[in-house]
Amino acid sequence: MxxxxxxxxxxxxxxxxxxxxxxxxxxxxxxxxxxxxxxxxxxxxxxxxxxxxxxxxxxxxxxxxxxxxxxxxxxxxxxxxxxxxxxxxxxxxxAPTTSTPKPAPEAANDVIEIPLHGRIAAGAPIEALEGQSSLPVPAALLGPGEHYALEVSGDSMIEAGIFDGDFALVRRTNTARDGEIVVALVNGEEATLKYLHKDGSLVRLDPANATYDPQVYGPGEVEVQGKLAGLLRRYH
Missing domain, CATH: 1.10.10.10 (Winged helix-like DNA-binding domain superfamily/Winged helix DNA-binding domain)
Known part of the structure; x- marks a missing residue:
């Protein structure tokens, strides 16, 4: 229905x-x-x-x-x-065999507003801040599902092309496949953006920066809150 x-x-x-x-x-x-x-x-x-x-x-x-x-x-x-x-x-x-094509209408660049929920760490986990602000995003960047945005803080994902100050566009979900970039909530209070890997009952969050070490957590310590769907970058 x-x-x-x-x-x-x-x-x-x-x-x-x-x-x-x-x-x-x-x-x-x-x-x-x-x-x-x-x-x-x-x-x-x-x-x-x-x-x-x-x-x-x-x-x-x-x-x-x-x-x-x-x-x-x-x-x-x-x-x-x-x-x-x-x-x-x-x-x-x-279907007509001959006709004079009419001028094509101009394509619309639709923009939608998605929630902007503070900052997320691309380094050591930091507190995930809930905010009431929003971020305008071109609709073409988003697929199906509910999305939100987080501002990236840190440099642990730079080898994946994710830099400090970027806006991560996240599709809200609590499941992800091995190797996907996710928003991981650690111990219910800290959030980080990392590659997700499962090793038996353990969860490993891998950075994309050779100077950082993977983070390994026990059962129940990590909750997936979304998957990376895209990035926005502002140039000043």
Missing amino acids: LTAKQHELIRFIQQRLEETGISPSFEEMKEALDLKSKSGVHRLISALEERGFIRRLPNRARALEVIKNPEDSTPIPRNTTTLAANDRVISNAA
Whole structure:
């Protein structure tokens, strides 16, 4: 079952695609659903994507595809409607043989706000600070799921291209595969950004800097709070 807002959003997207062939921007979806922020739109889209009702077209800004109707869960033919800012809509049943292409609408650079939860250590663990601020992030950098940001402090991950002052974009999850870069909460009070490795009942957090040693913890001492999804870097 979809929520009322999820139903409303998928109907709005499908209507816009049928009318113009272009998926609506995050700002248009926010206004149509009377939401307070674009982060609410992002959460709705992620939920619909995870449940198989829509999908994002890769490597394109402002590109969504409705693949299943919420009313009857009937799949929509993949090639009947193409939705991207740089594509025109052509039906397979009646594709024109000659026509003058219309100017393609300009792609929208949608930006959403995700929570910014203080600083995280890329060195010795430091306290994970919870904050109420937010960070604007291009939607194209984020995949499905809920995300948050942390400011990196330290240099223990520089060989992975993660530097002091970078913003780590983190997908919220409590599971991760061996070798993934995670936000690890140590003893319930300190957080660090490291490669995760499991060695029997022990957990090893590996840095990406030859001058730092791995950190080894016993059962129950480490809790995964997210996986690294991307980075933002500001140049001054």
